[in-house]
Amino acid sequence: MHELSIAASIVESVTESASAYPGARVKEVRLRVGALASIVEDSLQFCWGLATEGSPLAGATLAINMLPVIVHCDACGVDTEIAGVQSFRCPRCGELAADLRQGRELEIESIELEEPDAALPDPVEEQV
């Protein structure tokens, strides 16, 4: 339900970062999203289309890398990935593991830019 707000935040943040590369077009935005981030992938993709429409990011694709939950087990002393998000137990020993090491991420990992070759005129102007 809040994916539109999230998409709008991504557009704002990426537009700002991309402005450091005049003439470049953003081709792809890559995200890292934890399984506990309360993000529905399909919904975010849908909202991405809406949020980028008419913006400098129009046409850019969104690549979402969904990350599983990793917990740290005090008893075993190791970090282990757990299957799903229904039970926070160490898969090795079965003990409850409250120490979360991955799963809440909601970040922009990188952006892919397409830049005109120096000698060529800037093709971006018309689209802006």
Added chain:
Amino acid sequence: MTTRIVELRRGILKKNDELAAGLRNRFTSAGVLVLNLVSSPGTGKTAFLERTLRELRARGAKAAALVGDLETDNDARRLAASGAPVRQINTHGICHLDAEMIARHLEGWEGVSLEGLNYLFIENVGNLVCPSSYDLGERIRVVLLSVTEGEDKPLKYPGLFNSADAAVITKIDIAEPCGFDRELALHNINEIRPGIRIFETSAKTGAGMDAWLDYLAEQARPS
């Protein structure tokens, strides 16, 4: 055309997170304990908060509340009956509160200064999904679950339950007619958030309120 990859490694909600961190600093230096109450619509957040405010007042503590809803100031008016200062935040369709809304509603709040408060409660919009990503600068996030909602709620909304610092079960006075399986509910909460403090309460009868108020007092004590 040349392709360039620019590493950003930046939180999507960085602006909110920064604003929330600033609020948290303000709250800490003012010595006020801030709690963010989150639940589904209809869990009884307002009734629970109303009773909490009333009992805190009786104990001589100073508490205030910011209350979020899409529309209406009904909840603020209900809570104001407790005698505590209450301010409504209308989000007009937005499904969660964010740090900017909190900062804006702290400004010009007549008769309220953070320094004069022991507790500030933020009643979030009734929603178990969206509020989980938005830090409001609170020190304690409280998730509420009523006996009428089904014991598997924590399993259905792990993102929020896992982010909570305390859990409150509400309406325990009607647990029996609702066929509420207490053991199962406690088990499920613990599976999603191992070791979390759980309070079983009734805003109607007052059951469990003492344990909750003691917990608040304990958390408010400067460490």
